Amino acid sequence: MAVTAQMPKQARSQSGMRTPLFLIGVALALVAFIVMFALGVVFVNRSGGGRTIAIVTAAQDIQAREPILPTMLSVTDLPANAIPPKSFLHLADLVGFAAVVPIYKGQVITANIVASHPDLLTGASEYLPIPQGMVAMTLPTNEQQGVAGYIAQGDYIDVIATVNSGLFSPANPRTLTRTVFSNLHVIRVGPPSTAPKEGQPQGVVSSLTAVLTLCDAQYMNWLLVNASLKYVLISYHDYSPAAAATGLACPSATTPEIVGPRQADSRWGFTSG
Numbered sequence: 001m002a003v004t005a006q007m008p009k010q011a012r013s014q015s016g017m018r019t020p021l022f023l024i025g026v027a028l029a030l031v032a033f034i035v036m037f038a039l040g041v042v043f044v045n046r047s048g049g050g051r052t053i054a055i056v057t058a059a060q061d062i063q064a065r066e067p068i069l070p071t072m073l074s075v076t077d078l079p080a081n082a083i084p085p086k087s088f089l090h091l092a093d094l095v096g097f098a099a100v101v102p103i104y105k106g107q108v109i110t111a112n113i114v115a116s117h118p119d120l121l122t123g124a125s126e127y128l129p130i131p132q133g134m135v136a137m138t139l140p141t142n143e144q145q146g147v148a149g150y151i152a153q154g155d156y157i158d159v160i161a162t163v164n165s166g167l168f169s170p171a172n173p174r175t176l177t178r179t180v181f182s183n184l185h186v187i188r189v190g191p192p193s194t195a196p197k198e199g200q201p202q203g204v205v206s207s208l209t210a211v212l213t214l215c216d217a218q219y220m221n222w223l224l225v226n227a228s229l230k231y232v233l234i235s236y237h238d239y240s241p242a243a244a245a246t247g248l249a250c251p252s253a254t255t256p257e258i259v260g261p262r263q264a265d266s267r268w269g270f271t272s273g
Helices: 002-046 214-226 241-246 261-268
Strands: 052-058 073-079 135-140 156-164 175-189 207-212 228-233
Touching (some): 135 214, 156 214, 175 214, 214 261
Antiparallel strands (some): 156 175, 175 207
């Protein structure tokens, strides 16, 4: 009987010991969970997931080879850990760039999809900045004709033509000079034809590409064949993009069917003086 009475007492003693151990195990598991959760929060914050950075994205679809304008871009806040490498942070960083491939609205602008050098663009160079309704025309130049090579992309020039009046009338032939074009906008310069000299970082170029109307291009072509042309560089203080856009139109509203001595003399009055 004594043995039988002792067994339940020992069982109750062992059960009482297991309860604190169970509680201790639960407490340790909870502490481990809290520690791991805290470490996860710290890791996420350190990896940038908790902060955003303003980066440049496309505000509209941009075609390949299309020059990128500020109006095509926007600045968007994105999580720091979601920003692609080589992203642009400022709109000004993309001045002079063009799209290498099609860029879609909302896409992050990165260095591998844009280029500032025409040779890096896919297939061909970027589109020339020709205003609607205008054309680009390449004009030959050299050191004496083109201000010793100082004309650069973006400059504005006047064109002076010297002709023999015998083109217009055989009587009393003489040499005549007129300023025939003003505020021609140079959008590209050709490759150097001679090595750079002191003060000439790019050397003397062999051609200038300017913007003008198709009508004016016909007159310019006649002058290139029949006259001697010189270009004068306008001071940057006197640049007038508005005058360049409106001051080149032919006298008539339509492109002439033919340009010859009579049309050129009528336009510029070589012999009227």
